[in-house]
Amino acid sequence: MNPLVSIIIPSYNYGFIIEETLRNLQEQSYPAWEALVVDDGSSDNTAQIVNEFATRDNRIRFFTQKNKGVSVARNLGFAHSKGNYIQFLDADDLLSRDKLAIQVAFLESHPEVDISYTDHLYFEHERPDIVYPDYEMNNHNWLPKIDAKGYDAVNTLIYSNIAVVSSPLLRRAIVEKVNGFPEFSNYTEDWEFWFQCAIQGARYTFLDNDQAKTMIRIHHRNTSRNxxxxxxxxxxxxxxxxxxxxxxxxxxxxxxxxxxxxxxxxxxxxxxxxxxxxxxxxxxxxxxxxxxxxxxxxxxxxxxxxxxxxxxxxxxxxx
Incomplete structure (x- = not known):
């Protein structure tokens, strides 16, 4: 029996794109998943779209909260999740078709690993067929690729983030150990979360497989950065x-x-x-x-x- 993967998706006014995200999950080769979409106080048609999917696919569940930020939304989704493994997914990101299958198989055969993370690619919303390894689209792959825990993992994370939030697949136990995402963090919540996992002893392993990737969308909502x-x-x-x-x-x-x-x-x-x-x-x-x-x-x-x-x-x- 395949272990359950809980995919936690915070969403704020992403009604224009959430349908593509959910269809992408339905196209996964790994069938044993649940998607928990947490609407963070949206004022658009997010609820209508997600509820239509949930009516047709009982693997999809929908939750709402007042606008409290992405970390609070992720933690709410995690509180309602049931999976052995956790996949955090931004509402505008996509997963390669075999990503979940490959990472679950890896973690099942490597019980010493707590967090498996993969490569990622960025693509423009208007031109999805053109991809880049970096947000700035300079063809610079910034991703540290490590197999480490303890001091070595912490020493890597002290200098920079280690992965985009939608890349890793985590064992449920490590998320419980650090009490989820830091709700007081601004703009660094995923980096701080990975850091907290590392200082609690999590072992990170980069999984080098071209069939397991996260696709990060670049669009008008995430380009206006101060x-x-x-x-x-x-x-x-x-x-x-x-x-x-x-x-x-x-x-x-x-x-x-x-x-x-x-x-x-x-x-x-x-x-x-x-x-x-x-x-x-x-x-x-x-x-x-x-x-x-x-x-x-x-x-x-x-x-x-x-x-x-x-x-x-x-x-x-x-x-």
Whole structure:
């Protein structure tokens, strides 16, 4: 008997695309799945479309909540799920036909692995036949491909995210162990979730199979990104890392200290970059930067940034 896979799909005003997502699941070669669509306070026709699918296919269930964000929606879906394995899926993403079958077979034969993750491709909504390995469409594959747990996994995740949210297939136990997605995280919730799994001892294994991929859609709803707000979200996440690492049951004292030192260096580098590239004449940007650090640190970097911009202006005048 095939183990059940719970596919958890948060959706906010994705009525224009959710039908394609659900049809994609129905075309999976692996039949033992349930899809839990959680509507995050949409004002469009999402409910009508999903309920029509649920009427015809009892594997699809529909839940609603007030607009509370993607992490709360994922956790609500997980609370109602029944599967041995968990597949988080953004409402605009697609899965290759054999992805679930290949990953379930892998995890069933490798009980030591907690999270199997695959490669991904990005495609434009208007041109689905043209794909790229990166969001910026520069043909740069940023994906770290590891088979690691403990310190090695944490050390990878301290520098960058390890996978798009729709790529991994997870054992239910690891999601329960970390109490689901962090509901206080902004723009880094999937990265922080993978990090929390790692510091609780999860083993990650990249599954290199061309038939198992996630397809990430690029469209008008996910292209309008405020880089500074995203960087601020990362900085807040890095501030939370300290307590998370210190409480990790799988890292020894020396490993914890090494991770914390690397995190401190990355935090400093990121804040410096944000200050040096900020519009210092914008009160809105300055308020964001001020609230991220202590007043003394802000003042120090503010004057360093002024000096940096002065030197850059002088260089341009000399050219």
């Amino acid at each position: 880089i500074q707000i995203m960087q601020a979200g990362e900085l807040q996440f890095r501030k939370r890392i300290t307590s998370q690492v210190r409480n990790s049951p799988v890292l020894n004292a020396e490993e914890k200290e090494n991770i914390l030192q690397r995190n401190a260096a990355s935090t400093q580098k990121l804040y410096k970059y944000m200050m040096y590239h900020a519009n210092l004449g914008s009160l809105r940007q300055l308020k964001i930067l001020y609230n991220l650090v202590s007043p003394g640190t802000f003042v120090s970097y503010y004057f360093k940034s002024l000096n940096f911009k002065r030197k850059e202006l002088f260089k341009k005048k000399r050219r």
